[in-house]
Amino acid sequence: MNIEDLAESWEVTGSAERFAGRVISVRTDTVKMPGGVVADRDYVVHPGSVAVLALDDDDRVLLIRQYRHPVRRLLWELPAGIRDVPGEPLVDCAARELAEEAAYRAHTWHTLADIYTSPGMSDERIRIFLARDLEPIPDEENVFVRQHEEIDMPVMWIPLAAAVDKALSGMIHNSPAVAGILAAYAASADGFKGLRPADAPEA
Incomplete structure (x- = not known):
């Protein structure tokens, strides 16, 4: 059997659109099911x-x-952000988020995983990148102004194996963080040779 998600x-x-916000909207689709019956499905657009x-x-x-x-929690997460620049390559979006949220740049990029965060209720898709060969961005070069939740956003470095333990013990809950940590740990077995390039197409 071919184990692959299919379009x-x-x-x-x-x-029908039920709500439209700054980033998301909520729709109700009436979908024809097997056997000819129809059912309403609500989801976030x-x-x-990344x-x-x-x-x-x-x-x-x-x-x-x-x-x-x-969720009323302080979560440990990966640097991340929405795809809010039309036509921007996903790896460029990821590099921008890494710079803005953590003040680092990376010289080596690979595609680590593609996930749907909650496909039963949202069409949100996240591409998780692996970034290596890092260097800090000097303060004078970092012009990003943090606001709202990002004002108090500490950065922590944790060994990959310890991060795996934190994810498996239920101490890290953010879905792309859990997926990224476990994927990176698995990919490290062959020195990341099996990863797709940073510009790999989304299936």
């Missing part, structure tokens, strides 16, 4: 995101802590 689109007989698993020469992962109001 598929069941017939939509009706669609999202522009998509995340960065930054790994230094000592095999430490860069994590940031950010307040997430819907």
Whole structure:
């Protein structure tokens, strides 16, 4: 059996926008199911995101802590952000987020994983990149102004193996962080030789 997610689109007989916000909207689609019955499906429409698993020469992962109001928690996360520049290559978006949120740049990039955060309720898609050969960005070059949740966003370096333990023990909850940490640990077995290039197409 071929274990691969496949593109598929069941017939939509009706669609209505329920809410439109600054970043997301909420839609209800009436979808024709097998057997000819129809059912309503509510979901969040999202522009998509990128995340960065930054790994230094000592095999430490860069994590940031950010307040997430819907879950009322301070979460340890990867640098990440929405795809908010039309036509921007995803790796450029990821590099921008790494610079803005953690003040680092990377010289080696690979595609680590592609995930849907919650496909039962949202179409949000996240590409997680592996960034290596890192260097800090000098303060005078970093012109990004943090605001809102990003004002108090500490950076922490943690060994990759320890990050895996934190994820498996339920101490790290953010989905791209968990996926990125586990994927990086698995990919490290062959020295990351099996990873796709940074500009790999999305399936």
